[in-house]
Amino acid sequence: MPKRDDLKKIMIIGSGPIIISQACEFDYSGTQAIKALKEEGIQVVLINSNPATIMTDPEMADRTYVEPITPEYVVEVLRAERPDAILPTLGGQTALNTALMVARTGILEELGIEMIGATPAVIEKAESRELFRAAMANIGLKVPESAICHTIAEVLAAARRIGYPLVVRPAFTLGGTGGGVAYNREDLEAIASAGLAASLTNEVMIEQSVLGWKEFELEVMRDRKDNVVIICSIENLDPMGVHTGDSITVAPAQTLTDREYQVMRDAAIAIMREIGVETGGSNVQFAINPADGEMVVVEMNPRVSRSSALASKATGFPIAKMAAKLAIGYTLDELPNDITKETMASFEPTIDYCVVKVPRWAFEKFPGAQDVLTTSMKSVGETMAIGRTFKEALQKGLRGLEIGRAGLIGDGKDPDPASLTPDLLREKLRTPNSLRIFWVAQAMRAGMSDQEIFDLTWIDPWFLANIRQLVDFQAELSTCRAWGELVDPLTSLDEGLLRRAKQWGFSDRQLAAALGCDELAVRRRREKLGIRHTYKLVDTCAAEFEAYTPYFYGTYETEDECRAGERRKVMILGGGPNRIGQGIEFDYCCVHASLALRELGIESIMVNSNPETVSTDYDTSDKLYFEPLTFEDVLNIIASEKPEGIIVQFGGQTPLNLAVPLYKAGAPILGTSPDAIDRAEDRDRFRDLLKKLGLRQPANATATSVDQAVAIAEKIGYPVVVRPSYVLGGRAMEIVYDQAALMHYMATAVQASPDHPILIDKFLEDAIEVDVDAVADGQSCVVAGIMEHIEQAGVHSGDSACVLPPHTLTPDMIDEIRSATHALAFELGVKGLMNIQFAVKDNLLYILEVNPRASRTAPFVSKATGIPWAKVATKVMVGHSLKDQGILAEARPGHISVKEAVFPFVRFPGVDPVLGPEMRSTGEVMGIDSNLGLAFAKSQIAAGQVLPTSGTVFISVKDQDKPAVAPVARKFHRLGLDIVATTGTHAALTAQGIPSRLVQKVSQGRPHVVDAMKNGEVQLVINTAEGKDPQSDAYQIRRAALERGLPYITTIAAAKATVDAVEALLKSDHLSVTPLQDYYRG
Amino acid sequence: MTRRALLALEDGTTFPCFAFAGDGEVAAEVCFNTAMTGYQEVLTDPSYKGQMVVMTYPLIGNYGTNPEDVESAAVQVSAFLVKEYQPLPSNFRSTQSLKEYLEAAGVLGVEGLDTRALTRHLRIKGAMKGVLSTRDLDPASLTAKAQRSPGLVGVDLVKEVTCQAAYRWIGGRIDRQVDLAGDPEAIWAGGQGRWRVVALDCGIKYNILRRLEARDMKVLVVPAFTTAAAIARLNPDGVFLSNGPGDPAAVTYVVETVRDLLGVKPIFGICLGHQMLGQALGGKTFKLKFGHRGANQPVMDLITTKVEITSQNHGFCVDAATIPDPDVVMTHLNLNDRTLEGLSHKKIPLFCVQYHPEASPGPHDADYLFDRFVKMMTTGQPPAAA
Secondary structure: OOOOOOOOEEEEEOOOOOEOOEOOHHHHHHHHHHHHHHOOOOEEEEEOOOOOOOOOOOOOOOEEEOOOOOHHHHHHHHHHHOOOEEEOOOOHHHHHHHHHHHHHOOHHHHHOOEEOOOOHHHHHHHHOHHHHHHHHHHOOOOOOOEEEEOOHHHHHHHHHHHOOOEEEEEOOOOOOOOOEEEOOHHHHHHHHHHHHHHOOOOOEEEEEOOOOOEEEEEEEEEOOOOOEEEEEEEEEOOOOOOOHHHOOEEEOOOOOOHHHHHHHHHHHHHHHHHHOOOOEEEEEEEEEOOOOOOEEEEEEEOOOOHHHHHHHHHHOOOHHHHHHHHHOOOOHHHOEOOOOOOOEOOOOOEOOOEEEEEEEOOHHHOOOOOOOOOOOOOOOEEEEEEEOOHHHHHHHHHHHOOOOOOOOOOOOOOOOHHHOOHHHHHHHHHOOOOOHHHHHHHHHHOOOOHHHHHHHHOOOHHHHHHHHHHHHHHHHHHHHHHHHOOOOOOOOOOHHHHHHHHHOOOOHHHHHHHHOOOHHHHHHHHHHOOOOOEEEEOOOEOOOOOOOOOEEEEEOOOOOOOOOOOOOEEEEEOOOOOEOOEOHHHHHHHHHHHHHHHHOOOEEEEEEOOOOOOOOOOOOOOEEEEOOOOHHHHHHHHHHHOOOEEEOOOOOHHHHHHHHHHHHOOOOEOOOOHHHHHHHHOHHHHHHHHHHHOOOOOOEEEEOOHHHHHHHHHHHOOOEEEEEOOOOOOOOOEEEOOHHHHHHHHHHOOOOOOOOOEEEEEOOOOOEEEEEEEEEOOOOEEEEEEEEEEEEEOEOHHHOOEEEOOOOOOHHHHHHHHHHHHHHHHHHOOOEEEEEEEEEEOOEEEEEEEEOOOOOOHHHHHHHHOOOHHHHHHHHHOOOOOOOOOOOOOOOOOOEEEEEEEOOHHHOOOOOOOOOOOOOOOEEEEEEEOOHHHHHHHHHHHOOOOOOOOOEEEEEOOHHHHHHHHHHHHHHHHOOOEEEEOHHHHHHHHHOOOOOEEOEOHHHOOOEHHHHHHOOOOOEEEEOOOOOOOOOHHHHHHHHHHHHOOOEEOOHHHHHHHHHHHHHHHHOOOOOOOOHHHHHHO | OOEEEEEEEOOOOEEEEEEEEOOOEEEEEEEEEOOOOOHHHHHOOHHHOOEEEEEOOOEEOOOOEOOOOOOOOOOOOOEEEOOEEOOOOOOOOOOEOHHHHHHHHOOEEEEOOOHHHHHHHHHHHOOEEEEEEOOOOOHHHHHHHHHHOOOOOOOOOHHHHOOOOEEEEEOOEEEEEEOOOOOHHHHHOOOOOOEEEEEEEOOOOHHHHHHHHHOOEEEEEEEOOOOHHHHHHOOOOEEEEOOOOOOHHHOHHHHHHHHHHOOOOOEEEEOHHHHHHHHHOOOEEEEEEEEEEEEEEEEEEOOOOEEEEEEEEEEEEEEHHHOOOOOEEEEEEEOOOOOEEEEEEOOOOEEEEOOEOOOOOOOOHHHHHHHHHHHHHHHOOOHHHO
16 A cells, blocks of 8 residues: 555644653664655645754755644644644644644544544543443453542542552653552542542542562554554563653563563554544563563553654664554555665564663653653653663663763662662662662672562563673672782783673773773783774564675674765764753754764764664664763774864863863864863963953852851952852852852752862852854854843853843944953864853943853754854864855844743742742743744743633732832733732832732641632742742742642743733734744845 | 684684583584573474574573473474673562573573674674683684584484474473374364364474464374375374474485375465475575574565564575475565565465564464464465465
């Protein structure tokens, strides 16, 4: 069955901002799908509010709407574009839910638009617990005993029938938000009420616990001729009870016999048919009782998912691309397998390696959040590793995690054996947590038996056996050291032992720690013994056919399949696992670097370990090395490929940290020199640099003791910003207003010492913060974009909303910013991108920070201006001047672009959702329109803030903000919104003649403002009062707003922008939607 | 302590490795299997007689072995080669580790070689003879032995795996041996099932017998050298031709039996059974470069045009072009290399497939073929006629 010829124009819904459980895997799948459809001559319309995606690049889709993904905006786009069909299965749960809501409006029938990939009926059948249960019963499959509840009373009744422990799963939420395991009635009430609130349909399922059962996933594809294939099986190392996104997972399944696997395969196929997924990919999850093999179906997702992205990277089979082709009518037997070329897609990949995925968490960013893993996903990123043994893949995965560990054990980071008490170990094993895998190894080291570890963790004995091999081997290595102390520790390490160490994934750093020598000495020793890394291909077929796609992983085998050619080639180091502060924005830049190189006919070699990304798609670059971004692993690739240059500017901090060691090892670093990077990062050198250029920075100094810190703060004057010098990304950064707060910070947050100085900067209160991205080539420098923050300085730049072009800066100030940018670019000899953070206070310009590399804002600026700046910078790095590229002047777009951040607070009960100098957002959205009000409104709506155009605004501001809030309140009043205010604010507003109702503070007794919020009597909260104490009004209001999903504003600047946005929404008679392509046409 | 071992191929390529089970020296054809599960079924499949098997999936032994997942009464492979043996199995059905299982069968198991390199070598250079040894670690000497070994071409291996006496398969196991010269009714006595089927055993996999029995068939398994007349005397409703090892061209006596049975009884053949039918219909077989062995081979049923993912294990193939009979219909096609995977006839009630609908190991997609056999026995008509 060839493709349908009635589909000429298709709309794809993206997944919006990066949030926990919905990350760049949907950019990967959406990008593949757009390419796949365009290849077929189909016109593609895209809606996605996330500017940091490759899919929203103007040359991807034909019509790219960077607009909020809400049913209202989707309907507007449908009316404007009249596509033949809408494809909702590539943008995660967001796209699926939005499409379902759009379908319910009746617009699809009205305009004659078909939903392809998954129909509304299919989505409901898969997503509604009740319908799904009934469907499984139809085909004779078991699901855990459960009840669907809509009220707490129903929940408690069901619990009496099923018994504890129970799993609470809300319907229609992402990544199990609001779900959890309840061991008693108290737990249950807490979890179920949160779950009911989180569910779009106000529905939760109370389910028999299959805690501790083995968990498996199958990735399934079906075409319209009912051909069904399994792309990949995945086994979770962490058994049931830990969300699969938070589990270490392994592909393929390891502990199923063929008989059991085939039962599961048959079940997955039956489920596809019963649910009625006509075309495309789905994910089916199973639990198996380890004692007797009893199998239950956990859930199925009728769409591509994080797991399907993982399965694609693990096997080389492009699930999303195929899903798109199947959706337009092709069948699997008509589609070629890109990797082998000669075979077709209608087969099941088989692999000859082991894949391990390890999640990465960010608990340290959320003080108050417990490091406990449950059925609600909390990880912010993941890394994948490929090895010829499970042991090798696991250790590669752990070092690829970039949490400072060089492997599972013996890297010098193990806890002191004396501290490993049985109680501690049992506690760390029994309750799943982000470091449990390391604790398993430590428990073995401390002598705990596999049986006891199994009883505590239910981790399958096969995994435990493999981990024990590593632990025992580590002990053997330590004996080498004991022997070696008599001679040279390295010589006691014979070839057999060293080879085994490498085949089991031990890094040179681990070996160095075990032997008491340095990493390079180990490297020299193994090179001398002829133990060299080799590369193998990921080819979908275990070498049965020749593979053409150069997708490699490193291992220690005898045959090397690396095909280093003689072409000009440049290597790009990616960003590794996503984390807060280093995510899709950097992957976007890496992808652009690769595209730019390919445009110039230079071979692009990508190195990355993040399976969610576009950069690790096998056809993004000429070659892909799926490897951890460590010094050793990267040096190995350099040794094999010998590239003419290495780009470290684009992947964020990860590659930047490798720049100096690689440079010292003789690797050719492209672009801005490592020395210039150091000049910008080293405090003293930076101060000298600014002095030389006559630029201003806030008063600052470095303290190595508490006394010194106090003295410096006195001299500079409070408030001051304090932070340790040895961490990045705003970690442990705080603004302190007085000596008491400083002392508290010094006592709790950091330990100042001569090795670990504390940096103290004058904090510029109420300053306007400005971000500038620029490109320079040594001869000239062009400003890419000047972004004015909406929040005042003090909020991390990644967490604040910003506007391009600046909306309040004077032309003179903009000129000053521009010349400061040029001066810095020339002085540092920047070749490529740079980012500068400025602050403007009392019409004086201060330099806060200079980063001679790609910044988080590079994709936003590119989208706002229509110029792919990362590509431009890449071409500069390989010798094409800005002039040659025709980039002569700053772009001056006629439209307004607003970037807004998106936060994961709702995932972390008990965490204070206040913004500060430490970055905590996971993603961003963009609003574009012809005026600031509408652009800001769109950014808020896209970020999930429902801006009210009627109803009530709650206002409570601190004294110094009272004069400034009056115009805001007056405007709300004029726009017809009611105002409620607490005593002081109420008095201030009354004095200005602005009507408002008085509401009690929490501390004043009930009913108070939080009661009003919970009763739905408040639609917008403006609260600039500070207060970190959980008992304070400010804290309680913040948390209540978060839980009720109310827009919550903490600064006057944002309040002003918000009231303008509300006004703009009220003034416009319909939602305006415009594709990027039209904006750029001007 | 594991013992060092060496694999030498006839072209002089050698792979040092370590024995994890057994010791000794064995000569056989070296072939690779790409299935990621099902090693115990592979080990006990009689079609592997005369071959040593390399698993492309690197971790083997994970779930141990059990008394149920067997395809014959013995380990059939000459030797077993893996990347990394897993000494501590985990599965609720496991009763014995793979090492113990192989050692009990006296079969050499080795690990620690670059199995992907070996697989690529066989893919590029084609199937090869090899010698694996723990005794002779000299590459030159072992290579010479490999070159001198007989190999598979032209060798009848069926005679080594076929049963010596006929038996009834009842309730999922061998029930009793029977004398084919005896009273047919006595032979068919016992067991449930509407259809009487004679299965000609060229090395039959137990799961074929299990699938036949599950489809309401009484199964009588007879030795490969049983004549057409002896089979006809039993008056079965259908005849099944089994899988089996080696070069199909060397098994002329079975081809003759099949030729004599054409049109007499409905015939269903699998694997070697398909090759026997192909030759009985006048076709020729040829050796594939490196064979199809795995659980992911796509086959199109040309009647329905649906694709099934199939379990395969064959090194030889029927050349469709050599079959002179214009009534022979190609029913199944391998989508990877477009080779013939199934035949039927417009007039004679017969059909056969090159692959393994009984799976084990592998997907169950082609299980419908057993229904097709029942239908053929019911109507007496070949499937292609419908």
